[in-house]
Amino acid sequence: MISSPSGASQYHEVAARLRDAIAAGEYPRGGQLPTEEKLAERLGVHRVTVNRALSILRAEGLVYVHRGKGTFVTEIPPIRRNAVLRYSREARERSGGRGAFATEITALGRAPRSDVTVSRAVPPSRVAAILGVSDQDKSCVRRARLMYADDTPVQIADSYIPLEIAGGTAIEDTDSGPGGIISRFADLGLAQARITEEIDIRPPSTDEAEFLKMSPDQRVYDVTHTGWTANGRAVEVCLHVMPAHQWRLEYEWPADQQPS
């Protein structure tokens, strides 16, 4: 590592080199990288420098480490989440009630799985504010979903619905029935007419990192999804948390849509 052409630090240089080598196919997808010791020797730097470079590529989701075994190139292409199709009636019918998530995962040739836990819960204050309910009491039905692709955890999705709406209805059943809970809102005369989503990027919380098997240096998409009735009442807030390197988000809409 004699030259440092771009002026960047050595560990960024090493990271860039390895990134390029992976992109060039020099280390195949799923394949193992040389040990840090070997890389250090080959590049003429200390092992700690290589380790720091690899920690960058790890944070980008380009490689992962099996501790005690070695460092490997990530092989999985990103999951595409089309937010609009997810919630369209046509897609619900086309998918035969399997749900948007199952469609997304199946599209990649992987097997979807999803665990649902329904409870009555205290909503996060941000959610309570949107729904106009108390954030002190168990004022919501919470549908907590943990989602997998081929047994790899890929998403956490927590839906909150005011107890006043969902209490005692089919929304409290684990199996949300044909067409998903969207259809249950329609059954209750509270059809969702408009959807909003807010997207943030942040590091995972400790719990999230554990479930999603992420390092604290990686990032998650934090999507706040809200369903509104035609007269502007928020009836459902869903918080989606997804590893940023695992997903690609897609949106589409008519160009001259009027804000409502």
Place this chain on the structure above:
Amino acid sequence: MISSPSGASQYHEVAARLRDAIAAGEYPRGGQLPTEEKLAERLGVHRVTVNRALSILRAEGLVYVHRGKGTFVTEIPPIRRNAVLRYSREARERSGGRGAFATEITALGRAPRSDVTVSRAVPPSRVAAILGVSDQDKSCVRRARLMYADDTPVQIADSYIPLEIAGGTAIEDTDSGPGGIISRFADLGLAQARITEEIDIRPPSTDEAEFLKMSPDQRVYDVTHTGWTANGRAVEVCLHVMPAHQWRLEYEWPADQQPS
């Protein structure tokens, strides 16, 4: 730093502590943190460990460093980009032709500025594929914008329009005229009927990092925006690059929109 309750490494522990202290207002927005030496002494760790912890908070955009001066808490709230409103006719009229970006920045009490460079250029191959043009020739008009809020660089936006459409039209003028270039497409009988956006997260390229004043450990939103006519022709692709910690993305759409 005797206790390591969560099992995480010391530098992650230190990062978490400082993150909490900042959230608690112990270090006010815009204020300076103690020196690394002081923090190291106070926490009973080596300065290098504190430095590594701070590099995490830097990557998150929570603090920034003036080299030689010290480390400071970031004071700026995220810029909200509502993708749908941006391109609605109503918003164009309401903003009096100032454009969506100016509206977003003004909403935060900051002063927008934008430099436009128009040229004929070779599009990136991904863009060429969407537009159905050659990626060998200068087959596109490129409108490259560099955008600032109070002289802070906040976005790079490169629009590509097939030369066949834009060549010799008002789209090649630096001043895109009333209603922006969206209105120029309508003038040409190629009104955009549908918009799609794809969102990715990645580290900045060297050039992007330099212009946006980012560290290589930070992340950008990479938004591929495409405008389609009613009969499904892609007439414009715009690549937006924004520091992820500086922006929040918002979308909204009617719940039962038919995919087109």
Place this chain on the structure above:
DNA sequence: GAGTGGTCTAGACCACAGA
């Protein structure tokens, strides 16, 4: 036990800011 990666301390040197 040998091999892997993850981390910490220690000491050093550098670049930059400001008096």
Place this chain on the structure above:
DNA sequence: CTGTGGTCTAGACCACTCG
């Protein structure tokens, strides 16, 4: 010139995997 943060090397120790 001093004080700030950024990085590198060096050596050490730990946790985990696998034979």
